Every structure is written in structure tokens, then in C-alpha cells.
Amino acid sequence: MPAFWINMGPQHPMTHGLWNMKVQVDGETITDARPELGYLHRGVEKISEVREFQKVIVLTDRLCYVSSITWSHAYCLAVEKMMGVEVPERGQWFRVISLELQRIASHLMWLAAYGPDLGLLTALLWSLRERELFLDLIQLMSGMRMNQNYPRIGGVRNDLPENFDAMCKRSIAHFLRKLEKEYEPLLHESKVFQMRTVGVGKISAAEAINWGVTGPNLRACGVDVDVRRLDPYETYEDVDFEVQTWKGPDAGDSYSRFICRFREMRESCSIILQALEKMPKSGAYRAKPPRRGEGEGYARTEDSRGEALFYVCGDGDDRPYRVKIRSPIFCTMAATPIMLRGNKLADVVAILGSIDVCVGEMDK
Amino acid sequence: MSASTPPVGPVIGRPVAGIEQEVLAHLRQRFGAKLVDAKVVRPLVAEVAIDRADLLAVCQYLKEALAFEHLGCISAVDWKDHYESVYHVENYYNGCVVQVNARIPHDDPKIASVCGLWNAANYHEREAWDLMGIVYEGHPNLERILLPKDFKFFPLRKDFPQEVDRQYISRRKLRGGK
Amino acid sequence: MSAPLVPSLFGACYILTGWIVWIINWILRAIGTVIPPLFPPLDALANWLASAPILTVLTWLVMTLVMVVWACLVNLLTMMWVERKFYSRLQDRYGIMISIWSLPLWPFNRRKDVPTHKGWGYLQNVADGMKLLQKENLVPATADSMMFNTAPAWIAGTTLMIFAALPWSSGLYVANLDLGILFILAAFSLAPLGILIAGWSANNKYTLVGGLRSAAMLMAYEIPLVLVVIALVFTTGSLDPKVIVTQQERPLLTLGPLVIPAWNLFGVQAIGFVVFLVAIIAEMERIPFDLPEADAELVEGWTTELSGMRFGLVFGFKWLRMIAGAGLLSILYLGGWSGPVFTTLYLGSVPIPIVPEEIWFMLRVYLLGLFFIWLSWSIPRVRIDQILNIGWKRLIPLSLLAIVAAAAVRVVTG
Numbered sequence: 001m002p003a004f005w006i007n008m009g010p011q012h013p014m015t016h017g018l019w020n021m022k023v024q025v026d027g028e029t030i031t032d033a034r035p036e037l038g039y040l041h042r043g044v045e046k047i048s049e050v051r052e053f054q055k056v057i058v059l060t061d062r063l064c065y066v067s068s069i070t071w072s073h074a075y076c077l078a079v080e081k082m083m084g085v086e087v088p089e090r091g092q093w094f095r096v097i098s099l100e101l102q103r104i105a106s107h108l109m110w111l112a113a114y115g116p117d118l119g120l121l122t123a124l125l126w127s128l129r130e131r132e133l134f135l136d137l138i139q140l141m142s143g144m145r146m147n148q149n150y151p152r153i154g155g156v157r158n159d160l161p162e163n164f165d166a167m168c169k170r171s172i173a174h175f176l177r178k179l180e181k182e183y184e185p186l187l188h189e190s191k192v193f194q195m196r197t198v199g200v201g202k203i204s205a206a207e208a209i210n211w212g213v214t215g216p217n218l219r220a221c222g223v224d225v226d227v228r229r230l231d232p233y234e235t236y237e238d239v240d241f242e243v244q245t246w247k248g249p250d251a252g253d254s255y256s257r258f259i260c261r262f263r264e265m266r267e268s269c270s271i272i273l274q275a276l277e278k279m280p281k282s283g284a285y286r287a288k289p290p291r292r293g294e295g296e297g298y299a300r301t302e303d304s305r306g307e308a309l310f311y312v313c314g315d316g317d318d319r320p321y322r323v324k325i326r327s328p329i330f331c332t333m334a335a336t337p338i339m340l341r342g343n344k345l346a347d348v349v350a351i352l353g354s355i356d357v358c359v360g361e362m363d364k
Numbered sequence: 365m366s367a368s369t370p371p372v373g374p375v376i377g378r379p380v381a382g383i384e385q386e387v388l389a390h391l392r393q394r395f396g397a398k399l400v401d402a403k404v405v406r407p408l409v410a411e412v413a414i415d416r417a418d419l420l421a422v423c424q425y426l427k428e429a430l431a432f433e434h435l436g437c438i439s440a441v442d443w444k445d446h447y448e449s450v451y452h453v454e455n456y457y458n459g460c461v462v463q464v465n466a467r468i469p470h471d472d473p474k475i476a477s478v479c480g481l482w483n484a485a486n487y488h489e490r491e492a493w494d495l496m497g498i499v500y501e502g503h504p505n506l507e508r509i510l511l512p513k514d515f516k517f518f519p520l521r522k523d524f525p526q527e528v529d530r531q532y533i534s535r536r537k538l539r540g541g542k
Numbered sequence: 543m544s545a546p547l548v549p550s551l552f553g554a555c556y557i558l559t560g561w562i563v564w565i566i567n568w569i570l571r572a573i574g575t576v577i578p579p580l581f582p583p584l585d586a587l588a589n590w591l592a593s594a595p596i597l598t599v600l601t602w603l604v605m606t607l608v609m610v611v612w613a614c615l616v617n618l619l620t621m622m623w624v625e626r627k628f629y630s631r632l633q634d635r636y637g638i639m640i641s642i643w644s645l646p647l648w649p650f651n652r653r654k655d656v657p658t659h660k661g662w663g664y665l666q667n668v669a670d671g672m673k674l675l676q677k678e679n680l681v682p683a684t685a686d687s688m689m690f691n692t693a694p695a696w697i698a699g700t701t702l703m704i705f706a707a708l709p710w711s712s713g714l715y716v717a718n719l720d721l722g723i724l725f726i727l728a729a730f731s732l733a734p735l736g737i738l739i740a741g742w743s744a745n746n747k748y749t750l751v752g753g754l755r756s757a758a759m760l761m762a763y764e765i766p767l768v769l770v771v772i773a774l775v776f777t778t779g780s781l782d783p784k785v786i787v788t789q790q791e792r793p794l795l796t797l798g799p800l801v802i803p804a805w806n807l808f809g810v811q812a813i814g815f816v817v818f819l820v821a822i823i824a825e826m827e828r829i830p831f832d833l834p835e836a837d838a839e840l841v842e843g844w845t846t847e848l849s850g851m852r853f854g855l856v857f858g859f860k861w862l863r864m865i866a867g868a869g870l871l872s873i874l875y876l877g878g879w880s881g882p883v884f885t886t887l888y889l890g891s892v893p894i895p896i897v898p899e900e901i902w903f904m905l906r907v908y909l910l911g912l913f914f915i916w917l918s919w920s921i922p923r924v925r926i927d928q929i930l931n932i933g934w935k936r937l938i939p940l941s942l943l944a945i946v947a948a949a950a951v952r953v954v955t956g
Contacts, residue, residue: 028927038508081406214434224374230379326436
């Protein structure tokens with residue numbers, strides 16, 4: 001049978017989100033791949049040129065709807081750099097807690113999507129069950145479960161409620177117990193899971209850096225780079241956490257990406273607990289920014305999927321002149337042909353699931 | 365770690381204080397008059413403005429001599445009298461970021477492509493072409509990426525009309541105020 | 543040892559057919575009395591219907607109908623309910639809940655205090671079947687419509703054929719063949735042809751890839767299946783299911799009051815048991831071997847283009863094959879329908895079952911089903927080349943080993 005092109009998507013149950021992956025298949029082996037983006041392009045960059053600075057936060061929330069606080073926070077950081085606004089310390093701690101809660105929720109959503117990709121539908125329901133804990137915490141903190149509109153330029157929108165400490169500690173203790181007792185036997189120790197993911201979708205560290213792959217996908221190749229440590233923002237210098245890098249053999253395959261993301265959830269739990277201890281118990285959490293901004297502001301943060309980068313230009317108006325969004329998945333998508341070549345057709349979903357695609361941020 | 369010594373071993377990214385001054389000094393020493401503007405924005409971030417003709421030389425120096433292996437982003441900005449292609453290159457070894465603003469005249473939106481240096485530029489340059497209309501010479505396949513393949517306009521340009529609803533602009537502004 | 547509830551399906555159906563024919567004859571003769579000129583031909587027809595050969599033929603028809611109703615309507619629905627409830631409890635959720643209280647008919651819609659959709663869930667599968675019947679009958683324009691229409695009928699028909707020879711107890715069977723196991727395995731193996739036809743005829747890249755994968759996988763797993771049955775014949779000497787089960791009823795080990803029967807599992811056939819278990823899971827196309835129908839990559843694999851009841855037949859009969867596979871496994875290795883001695887009362891020499899053989903058989907089938915379900919929902923899918931690896935490189939050598947071991951034991955024990 002000669003080689004032919006198969007469309008995985010755009011309507012496909014397991015490519016999470018709306019994008020197309022053209023795969024050239026020779027029998028069962030993949031010879032070439034071509035991603036096709038743009039099905040979810042909403043023109044966020046253009047719209048944000050006519051909205052006031054604070055109103056753009058509503059748009060950036062919806063860039064990656066699974067992990068909204070991280071995107072709005074990156075935008076707020078960029079605008080704060082442009083305007084020269086200093087966020088009070090308590091606001092910074094609130095931001096750190098909300099970011100880490102959002103990171104865990106995003107990784108659990110990834111796990112809920114990745115399990116069924118491989119045929120393990122039980123992972124879907126268990127991950128969503130745990131995600132409910134964190135969505136409840138995020139709701140307590142910000143009022144909404146997703147698209148929260150929580151970060152503000154100069155701080156955050158509101159204060160923490162009183163019972164947040166206790167609920168947070170209880171949820172995290174429950175979650176860590178579940179990770180150890182249920183998820184690890186189901187996933188790490190499952191021989192079939194390892195058969196499906198070890199050695200599949202490899203990319204070397206040099207190629208990954210050259211193609212712009214960042215985040216857990218890069219750390220799985222053995223590169224110890226995390227923006228929270230490389231260029232600390234907020235109060236990340238005051239918390240103690242370990243950057244989860246894959247140090248063993250077989251770096252850069254789906255299993256190492258899976259393990260890096262999985263372990264990051266534990267690290268995020270420890271960051272939240274430390275933040276709850278170290279946070280000042282009272283004080284301002286929001287500074288008032290000026291109405292107009294002029295100049296250029298650039299900020300990069302460690303989003304759940306990689307390095308999210310915002311470049312904001314202002315020309316003295318109360319709206320941004322240009323907002324440029326750099327999405328980690330947009331860049332990782334350029335590297336997918338390298339990861340896919342040579343593998344089998346059945347591995348496409350295992351590989352694409354392991355890089356954690358969120359089409360909202362990819363297509364802006 | 366100094367900015368111009370080649371790094372060894374696995375990549376471990378931790379910030380080095382004062383590195384942006386060093387990098388700026390190296391750039392000034394190498395390119396001198398060609399830098400239209402060079403300044404330190406904040407710790408770890410340096411900004412350099414150049415003309416489009418020097419782009420490849422500057423980028424090659426940054427990548428090969430100063431080990432800036434990661435191209436973070438390529439942005440295209442439409443200042444109404446000129447375009448700017450803004451490159452954010454990052455160094456994983458010491459956390460330094462250099463923002464290179466390359467000026468492009470408004471009536472001739474062409475600039476050299478850095479795809480040969482960083483493959484990450486591939487998609488970013490396609491996006492800049494797609495939305496802003498800047499042609500990157502030397503790009504392997506410069507075609508539309510986010511918009512439909514037969515779309516005729518470049519939406520991010522300032523002369524492409526913005527769909528504005530009256531309700532999103534305050535009445536004060538509509539009446540001509542600020 | 544244990545007694546069947548239905549000592550002979552043929553006998554029971556003969557009596558039933560007799561009653562049905564009696565009623566039909568009464569109606570015919572009544573019509574004949576009312577319209578006198580029609581009486582002679584109708585009376586002749588009635589006598590012909592009641593004659594022995596015709597009654598036998600009608601009995602066979604009624605027997606197949608009873609077996610189809612028993613297998614499909616009762617067991618299939620129950621097995622589907624067991625699966626859906628069990629795996630949803632594994633996933634920490636309630637599961638299917640439409641039961642008789644959801645029906646908008648009297649008297650079930652009178653009680654306002656009982657929530658409508660919070661029952662046991664037994665009628666959910668009926669509801670799903672009705673839904674599938676209402677769907678549009680789509681045939682893709684570029685598909686080979688004759689093959690496309692035939693394929694689900696092929697799969698369903700060959701699956702039902704298995705139940706012609708699969709006995710549920712020493713009396714509840716349609717036909718007891720000397721080569722019963724061979725017939726059952728052959729009927730099992732006909733369905734892959736239907737799957738390939740379904741995948742190919744839909745003229746769709748996804749279905750084609752799914753159909754070819756299925757053909758490759760099932761071909762690779764038929765071989766160890768048959769080889770371990772050959773190994774089994776060394777111990778049993780016969781392919782007749784009743785003989786195989788009767789042989790497993792003798793005691794192997796007596797520990798005081800506890801008697802361990804000589805199931806084929808407790809012996810050299812244990813290797814064969816393991817191979818048969820893995821091969822039958824692949825034959826049933828369950829996770830971890832369900833890549834042909836993988837809803838992750840290939841939408842629905844070879845069943846992508848099937849809509850409505852075509853899909854319902856093919857999808858539902860997966861559980862029928864599970865029942866057949868579990869039944870086969872229990873007959874060959876787990877003692878079939880034999881139960882402990884104390885579950886039968888002997889009045890004179892007539893055995894009266896307290897717990898009849900059908901119950902023991904169904905217990906084994908459903909417990910095996912629970913095992914298959916638990917396995918399916920805890921393990922990811924195995925990739926096609928890994929599946930073929932396991933089939934060709936691991937199971938076939940093991941089954942050859944089983945043959946050699948069984949032959950050696952037979953030679954040693956005489």
C-alpha cells in the first residue's frame with residue numbers, strides 16, 4: 001500500500017481541541033507530519049488594541065481556558081513592567097498560590113485527557129474527581145472555576161476568604177494521598193503504560209532548544225530550565241521547590257514528559273503549603289496602576305505548558321498599542337514532526353497527548 | 365559565568381547577576397555604531413535597536429558567541445511610520461534576555477529570516493507574515509498559518525479596520541475626549 | 543452430581559410446540575366450522591401440522607428461538623448491565639440509572655416521591671437499543687453498499703451460531719455435537735471476516751486501517767486458541783462439551799469434607815488456560831486489545847461508518863462474544879456447569895436441583911466477565927505491533943509448550 005496522508009482532526013475525539021494533524025503513513029509507520037493550526041484563531045491580539053488595559057484580562061483568560069490565571073498573570077506582569085507598577089508583597093503571594101493551584105488543575109486536566117488517549121478511561125474520571133478539589137479552591141479564592149478574571153494590573157482582585165487555609169491544607173493532603181495510592185499504581189507501575197510511552201516520540205535536547213520547546217517538554221529532555229528559577233518573578237525566590245528534570249536514560253520520550261508533569265503536581269502542592277506559611281497575614285494586595293501607559297513591557301512566566309511570553313507596547317493611550325502573545329504550544333507544534341517521524345500511527349495520540357496541547361493558546 | 369565563555373555540561377538554568385551589562389558591553393564592542401540604541405531595561409534584560417540590514421550579523425553573534433540558544437519570540441509591531449520586528453532571545457545558561465528591535469521601512473516590509481539560526485523562528489515568522497505582512501527572506505515556506513490560506517488581508521496592520529462596537533468605547537472618548 | 547433445571551431443551555420445547563400447534567389447530571378448525579366449505583383443507587392442514595416430523599421441525603425452530611432469547615434478551619442485557627455498573631463503580635461514579643421507574647407508563651409514572659432516573663439501571667440498555675433503532679440509516683455514497691449492509695449481519699449471525707453448540711448445562715443446549723468445541727471455535731473465527739468486510743466496504747481510511755488491524759490481530763490470536771484446544775484434547779480425548787465437563791466432575795483431591803474437583807485448570811493444562819485467557823480477550827476485542835476499534839486514534843475504527851442498529855448489532859454483540867468466550871473458558875477449564883454434590887437432592891434416582899447447573903454455569907460466566915471488565919478498565923491499550931508481538935512471539939511458543947507438556951503427561955499416565 002503506497003504512503004498516504006491521514007487527517008487526524010480537526011474533528012477528532014482525542015486531539016483535544018480543534019486542530020488538524022496531517023500524517024503521512026507508510027503502512028503503519030509515520031514518514032512525515034504537518035500540523036495545521038488556526039481553527040480557533042480569535043484575533044485576541046487585534047481586539048486587545050481597542051480594550052482598556054484591565055479589560056484585556058478578560059481576553060487573556062480565555063486564551064488557554066484550562067489554565068486561565070497563568071495567562072492573565074503573564075499579561076499583567078508585562079503591563080506592570082511597562083508602567084513601572086510595583087505589586088505589594090501580599091498580592092504577590094496570592095498570585096503565587098493561585099498560579100500553583102491553576103497549574104495543578106491544568107495538569108490534572110491533561111492527565112484526564114491523556115489516559116483515555118492510551119485507552120485508560122479510568123484515569124479520566126479519577127483525574128476529574130481530583131480536579132474538583134482544586135477547582136473548589138480556585139473558586140473560593142477568585143469566585144469562578146475557570147476564566148476567573150482574577151489577576152489585576154498591580155495585584156489581584158480580592159482577598160482570600162477566612163477558611164481558605166484549612167480547606168487548602170485538607171484538599172492538598174487528600175490529593176497527595178490519592179496520588180500515592182491510586183495514580184501511581186495505575187499509571188507509573190503499569191507495564192502496558194510503559195510499553196506505550198517509553199521510547200515513543202523522542203526528541204533530543206539540542207533539537208528541542210533549537211525548535212523552541214519549553215516547559216515540561218524540555219525538562220523531560222534533561223534540560224534543567226524553569227522560568228521560575230531562571231528568572232524568578234513574584235515571590236518564587238522565597239519558596240523552595242525542585243525543578244523536575246528527567247535525569248535518566250531515554251530522555252525526551254513520552255514517558256519522561258509524563259513523569260515530569262506528574263511530579264510537578266507534587267512540587268506545586270509543596271509550594272502552596274509554603275506560601276500559606278510565609279505569606280503576610282494582612283496588608284495590601286493591590287496597587288493602583290496609572291491609567292495610561294507608554295513604552296514597552298516584556299514578561300515571561302512558566303505556564304503549565306511552557307514559557308508564556310507577553311510583549312506589550314503602549315503609546316500613551318489607555319489601551320495597549322500592541323499585545324504580542326507567545327504561546328509555548330505554538331512553538332512545540334513546530335517540533336512535532338520530529339517527534340512523530342519513525343513512530344507508528346497508533347503512537348500519534350500518545351505523543352501528542354504527552355505534549356499537552358491546548359488549542360486556545362496555540363491559535364490565540 | 366562570563367557571557368563569552370562557551371558553556372559545558374548539561375544545561376542548568378540559573379540567573380547570573382549583572383550579566384546583562386556584560387552582554388551589552390560585548391555587543392557594543394562588536395557592533396558599536398550599528399546599534400541605534402542599546403540599554404538595560406531591568407535586571408537580566410537588555411534592549412538593542414538595530415536597522416534591518418544588521419539583523420543576521422547580530423543574531424549570529426548572539427547565538428554563536430554569547431550562547432543565546434533559545435529564541436523566545438518574534439513580534440511584529442506596526443508603528444505607523446515604520447514596522448518593527450522584535451526578537452526576544454534568551455540565554456539558558458545565565459538567564460539573560462536580549463530584546464532586538466529591527467526597524468523596517470513601511471513601504472518595503474522585508475527582512476532577513478533567522479530560520480537558519482533558530483528553527484523556532486519558523487512558525488513565528490509565518491505568524492508575522494500572516495498577520496502583519498512582513499516578508500522574511502530565506503524562510504523555507506512562508507505561508508499563512510493562523511488565517512485561512514486564501515485570506516487577502518493582513519489584519520494586525522493599523523490600517524485594517526477594527527470592528528468596534530460603540531459599547532466598548534466610553535462615551536467620553538467617542539465625543540472626542542481622551 | 544449436579545442436576546440441570548431443564549433436563550432436555552428438546553423435550554421442553556417439544557411440549558411447548560405441542561401446545562402452540564394445538565392452539566393453532568383449534569383456531570384452524572374453528573375457522574373451518576364457521577366457514578363449512580373450508581373445513582376439509584383446514585382440517586388436513588391441522589393434521590399435517592400435528593404430525594410427528596413437522597412437530598420436530600417446529601420444535602427445532604422454537605428451540606433456536608428460545609436459545610436466542612435466552613442468550614440475547616436475558617444474558618446479553620444482564621451482562622451489559624453488569625459491565626456498565628461495575629466499571630462505573632471502579633471509576634467512582636454511580637453508573638447507568640434508567641430503570642422501570644423511568645417509564646412514562648402507568649403504574650410507573652404515578653409515584654411522585656421516587657426520582658425517575660435514579661434506579662438500578664437495568665433498562666438503560668433497552669433504552670439505548672431503542673435509540674439506535676430510531677437513527678438514520680446512513681450508507682456512505684462511495685461505499686460498496688451490498689457488502690456494507692452484509693457485514694453487520696455476518697458478524698451478528700456468526701456470533702449467534704456459536705450459541706447453537708454452546709451448552710449452558712447438561713440439558714440446555716440446541717445441539718450437542720461430537721466436535722462441539724471445534725464448531726464453536728470455527729463460528730468464533732468467522733466474525734473477523736465480517737469485520738474486515740465492514741472496514742473495507744465503507745471506503746474510508748479510518749475504517750480500512752481498523753479493519754486490517756483487526757484482521758491481523760485476530761488471525762494472530764486464532765492460532766494459539768486452537769493450539770491449546772489441541773493440547774486439551776490430550777487430556778480429555780474428546781471435543782464434546784458434555785464429555786469434557788463430565789470428566790471434570792470427578793474428584794481430584796479430598797480434604798475431609800472439602801472435595802476439589804478435577805478441573806482442567808488444576809493440572810498440566812494450566813499453561814493452556816493462561817494462553818486461552820489472553821487469546822480470548824484478544825478475540826473479544828476488549829481493552830487491552832481493542833486497537834482495531836480504538837476510539838482514541840481512529841474515531842471508532844472499523845465501526846466508524848456504521849450508524850443506527852448496524853452499529854448497535856455490532857457493538858452489542860461484543861458482549862455476546864464475551865459471554866460465549868467466558869462460557870467456552872469455563873467449559874474447557876473451569877468445570878463447566880458442575881457444582882458441589884450437596885446442591886442436589888436425590889428422590890429415588892431422580893435428581894432434584896437445589897442450585898441447578900445453569901446457575902453454576904452462569905456464575906462462572908459472570909465472574910469471568912467481571913474479571914474481564916476489571917482488566918479492561920484498569921489497563922491502557924496495547925499498540926498493534928506489540929499485540930502482534932505478544933500473539934506470534936509469546937503465545938504460540940507457550941501453546942506449543944502446552945501441547946508437548948500435555949502429550950508428555952498423557953504418555954506418562956498411560
